[in-house]
Amino acid sequence: MRLSDCHNIEDFRRLAKRRLPGPIFHYIDGAADDELTCRRNTDAYESCDLVPNVLAGVETVDMSTTVMGRKIAMPLFLSPTALQRLFHWQGERAVGRAAEKFGTFFGISSLATVSIEDVGGMISTPKMFQLYVHKDKGLNHAMIARARDAKFDALTLTVDTIVGGNRERCLRTGFTSPPRLTPRSALSFAAHPRWTLNYLFREKFELSNLKDHVSEGTNVALSIADYFNTMLDQSMDWKMAEAIRAEWGGEFCLKGIMSVDDAKRAVDIGATAIMVSNHGGRQLDGSRAPFDQLAEIVDAVGDRLDVICDGGIRRGSHVLKALSVGAKACSGGRLYLYALAAAGQPGVERALGRLRDEIERDMKLMGMRSVSELSRDNLRWR
Numbered sequence: 001m002r003l004s005d006c007h008n009i010e011d012f013r014r015l016a017k018r019r020l021p022g023p024i025f026h027y028i029d030g031a032a033d034d035e036l037t038c039r040r041n042t043d044a045y046e047s048c049d050l051v052p053n054v055l056a057g058v059e060t061v062d063m064s065t066t067v068m069g070r071k072i073a074m075p076l077f078l079s080p081t082a083l084q085r086l087f088h089w090q091g092e093r094a095v096g097r098a099a100e101k102f103g104t105f106f107g108i109s110s111l112a113t114v115s116i117e118d119v120g121g122m123i124s125t126p127k128m129f130q131l132y133v134h135k136d137k138g139l140n141h142a143m144i145a146r147a148r149d150a151k152f153d154a155l156t157l158t159v160d161t162i163v164g165g166n167r168e169r170c171l172r173t174g175f176t177s178p179p180r181l182t183p184r185s186a187l188s189f190a191a192h193p194r195w196t197l198n199y200l201f202r203e204k205f206e207l208s209n210l211k212d213h214v215s216e217g218t219n220v221a222l223s224i225a226d227y228f229n230t231m232l233d234q235s236m237d238w239k240m241a242e243a244i245r246a247e248w249g250g251e252f253c254l255k256g257i258m259s260v261d262d263a264k265r266a267v268d269i270g271a272t273a274i275m276v277s278n279h280g281g282r283q284l285d286g287s288r289a290p291f292d293q294l295a296e297i298v299d300a301v302g303d304r305l306d307v308i309c310d311g312g313i314r315r316g317s318h319v320l321k322a323l324s325v326g327a328k329a330c331s332g333g334r335l336y337l338y339a340l341a342a343a344g345q346p347g348v349e350r351a352l353g354r355l356r357d358e359i360e361r362d363m364k365l366m367g368m369r370s371v372s373e374l375s376r377d378n379l380r381w382r
């Protein structure tokens with residue numbers, strides 16, 4: 001199987017599975033507990049159908065939308081995700097450059113494997129920095145100041161990781177970053193020589209944005225649950241979120257909002273966007289799917305901030321459904337991570353190209369000339 005055999009996100013997933021050592025593939029692919037929420041995030045899109053209009057004169061369609069103050073060329077962007085150079089040596093640089101080619105937002109994580117400045121200087125595409133709130137207040141202030149200096153367009157505060165989710169695939173495979181050598185992981189690395197040689201001989205990477213704040217002697221081979229449980233601040237509350245919003249001063253997004261009450265509080269503290277998200281099912285299993293929660297959240301706050309539907313997107317038609325309900329844009333993680341792991345920057349570009357073509361084709365088939373024409377009139381619930 002090669003990149004040219006990848007026609008949809010499931011194809012990229014299959015190729016990623018072949019190319020990555022088991023612990024790393026399962027870190028991307030896995031989710032919490034029984035992974036019910038992860039599956040539901042995608043299945044939710046089957047709970048309604050699109051009802052097209054025809055003969056609408058659709059030689060050109062405008063897929064652009066405006067989110068967090070920036071116009072993006074397609075209504076789908078790249079959510080922040082950790083550790084991208086572990087998946088492919090090109091990591092965040094490849095993902096950022098691909099986002100730039102497609103004119104869409106690119107999010108980098110607090111747990112990125114390149115520095116804030118590296119990404120800030122490299123790409124002109126709209127970019128958001130995703131902040132986890134650490135117990136170490138100096139680290140939080142430093143990251144906010146660095147993102148501002150590097151001219152990031154938005155700060156995204158992730159609020160659904162107050163403790164680490166129970167990711168059993170990671171427990172079973174012993175996933176850590178950097179990877180630890182055990183007899184079992186050694187076998188897996190030996191079976192994936194291309195990944196292993198790149199890992200060993202390309203430029204070394206680290207958690208560039210954390211490294212100056214991890215005291216000497218700390219074991220940096222962390223499972224993600226260890227990181228959440230030991231370094232993040234569980235006393236985090238709305239007052240602290242508001243203070244971070246004020247410190248940042250610009251476009252501010254809360255990522256991980258699922259209830260109408262919280263969406264209203266996001267408005268109250270001055271957020272300009274929310275990502276309706278359950279972290280791709282990686283935190284609270286049994287949580288509802290973002291798409292299932294979207295309508296009530298849009299109805300409550302959609303006229304006061306940008307509502308973004310994050311997670312489970314695998315098809316252009318999923319994006320059309322979320323926009324029809326009232327999302328300003330959609331975002332996703334695995335949809336580009338599988339492609340990154342499969343083939344680096346050309347992989348991410350191919351995945352984004354396939355999704356953009358699906359969105360455009362489906363808009364034409366729906367008889368829609370611009371995303372603003374999509375509405376609930378063209379949806380029916382099963």
Ligand code: FNR
Pocket residue numbers: 027028029041079080081082109110111130158255277278279280281282310311312313331332333334335337
């Ligand atoms: C994530 N996600 C995430 N979110 C975040 O705020 N900071 C982070 O560092 C990460 N890291 C991360 C790693 C991996 C491997 C995945 C799969 C996800 C969550 C991410 O931003 C997004 O919410 C989900 O990926 C959405 O679900 P889908 O699109 O993967 O189904």
